[in-house]
């Protein structure tokens with residue numbers, strides 16, 4: 001039987017048509033298939049007919065060549081062998097960390113004020129626009145794991161600048177687990193799945209992770225971030241990004257500063273709640289990547305500002321007592337404000353996940369003049385790792401020729417040959433110095449011609465395997481972070497530690513980790529110990545810290561609501577239709593949820609789940625069990641619920657207290673927008689039934 005696809009292609013080009021091109025069909029010389037195949041972005045997918053990889057036209061791709069209809073298959077079937085062989089090799093190794101990700105293209109526009117600290121043109125030149133590709137990722141899970149797990153998120157940005165590629169390969173947390181790159185294999189071995197069964201997937205709630213962390217206190221500050229709401233972002237649109245390390249910027253006059261890079265989301269920093277993340281992982285494992293792609297398709301672009309904290313480049317490379325080479329420390333924004341230096345808008349989806357998002361190769365050593373690295377020992381090791389890992393992931397040294405990795409600046413590197421070489425290099429003198437290439441060949445560029453000249457820093461020291469003493473305090477900034485959070489966020493941290501440690505099998509690990517917490521904060525330790533049913537250990541909690549208000553994400557501020565999703569239960573009437581129109585004008589996505597499908601209905605009672613929506617509007621009476629669950633979850637997760645007409649009865653049927661905060665009767669659009677802008681109805685959260693102790 002023929003497939004639909006086969007029939008379609010037959011309709012377009014009936015079988016009786018000649019399979020060899022007529023003279024009129026032959027393409028003119030300037031667009032010959034040979035030339036097209038050399039245009040790297042076009043690939044080989046040209047012409048009207050299905051062909052083999054060798055360009056031979058094919059009459060049938062559904063039946064292998066057999067000795068009679070009942071077989072056996074014949075080895076001379078070059079089409080069968082080629083098709084299956086290619087398929088057998090379609091996958092490449094996933095990234096050893098950050099395997100699951102999704103990305104988008106965008107434009108970065110410089111404000112120009114960074115000229116005071118760097119000569120890097122894409123930052124210093126006011127109004128200069130630079131193409132970028134951003135890949136967001138989780139760290140621990142495999143490529144097919146869920147988006148909404150508790151984990152660090154990667155925030156890697158490739159700037160295709162006129163001076164060459166610059167990669168800012170950051171995370172959504174400003175600190176890291178370890179201080180020295182040599183421990184990276186250890187922490188990742190401990191954090192990923194257990195090697196015997198490859199479980200658990202994409203999470204840290206297991207013995208080896210907490211074993212490592214409890215034995216290795218430099219991870220303490222980082223796990224506080226991971227256990228906080230930062231570990232479960234609402235979307236990539238609502239998370240900050242951090243360069244983590246301190247970089248050294250050089251201005252046009254050669255003056256240097258130490259800086260930390262920050263991405264500030266225009267939409268504010270918002271997270272899911274824990275139960276919501278778990279439900280989402282089942283209902284829509286692609287929640288974050290879907291939101292990114294759908295938002296861009298709808299023109300609801302993600303926006304961020306790039307900012308820098310600027311610190312003087314003093315001899316001891318520290319600021320206000322904080323060692324700037326220690327990647328487990330932040331510089332509180334109150335001590336060094338984040339100064340915005342440019343804007344990033346993500347405005348184009350990739351066309352092909354494999355070619356673009358999967359094959360993009362970031363490298364922390366992709367630097368341009370005006371940006372230098374520091375001696376942060378974590379950063380130093382990364383300078384080795386990123387190039388190296390591409391050799392096994394992308395299969396050889398020519399991955400820079402892939403369209404997604406190719407600089408938007410001229411490349412003339414004298415590199416030749418190697419696996420998957422796609423350039424037909426000309427000439428014989430691919431070395432320097434030479435007297436044969438004449439004016440064709442590349443010449444070294446001094447600083448006057450934009451050459452990258454490393455800062456001539458003196459380097460001297462005894463060979464040692466040791467850390468500076470200033471790296472030794474592993475607890476103060478964990479306390480600083482925890483005590484800067486709102487009480488609700490602090491509760492979430494306590495619940496997350498309790499949940500994760502409860503998932504360990506070994507009691508000794510729980511006890512040891514409680515001992516670590518006891519050296520940070522007594523109240524937190526008591527809460528976690530109570531949850532675990534363990535005695536509160538003695539410790540030396542951090543005494544006084546000055547909190548950093550910039551670290552809390554629950555504030556009075558109402559943020560822009562672009563891309564937020566409101567679910568409307570019931571067929572819209574005139575009143576709700578007007579409300580929907582007004583919400584859409586704010587960039588809110590409105591989805592109608594009706595008993596069955598029909599025009600304008602995007603979800604049915606059977607397919608809708610609460611986790612897809614940031615707020616709900618109930619405009620119909622129903623006792624449908626799934627709507628009851630949806631409303632109860634939305635209520636429990638602190639989402640605003642707008643009520644129209646018979647909708648009140650639906651809430652009562654679901655057992656929801658209609659007098660609770662955030663139940664909005666016949667609200668005008670501005671009231672809903674204000675509620676969405678605060679992300680959740682925070683006042684409702686403490687009133688929800690506390691967990692039985």
Ligand code: HDE
Nearest residue numbers: 095098135154155156170171181184244381382385386389
């Ligand atoms: Fe990475 N990291 N990393 N990392 N990292 C990789 O590179 C590594 C670190 C980060 O979307 C790998 O191409 C070492 C810090 C992101 O493609 C690998 C160390 C930060 C991504 C690698 C670190 C990051 C990676 C795996 C300790 C935040 C995803 C595949 C010295 C500032 C990039 C690849 C993408 C990916 C090594 C620590 C961020 C193996 C050895 C700190 C966002 O090269």
